[in-house]
Amino acid sequence: MKKLKAKLDxxxxxxxxxxxxxxxxxxLNEL
Known part of the structure; x- marks a missing residue:
């Protein structure tokens, strides 16, 4: 579960x- 959360983060x-x-x-393109 922790791994999944870390991956999501x-x-x-x-x-x-x-x-x-x-x-x-x-x-930058607007300038």
């Missing part, structure tokens, strides 16, 4: 990082 974290990266790229 990792994927959530990666998703957040990916979407933050995407927002940053969008802002």
């Amino acid at each position: 990792d994927s959530i974290e990666n998703h957040l990082i990916d979407s933050n990266q995407g927002h940053a790229n969008d802002r």
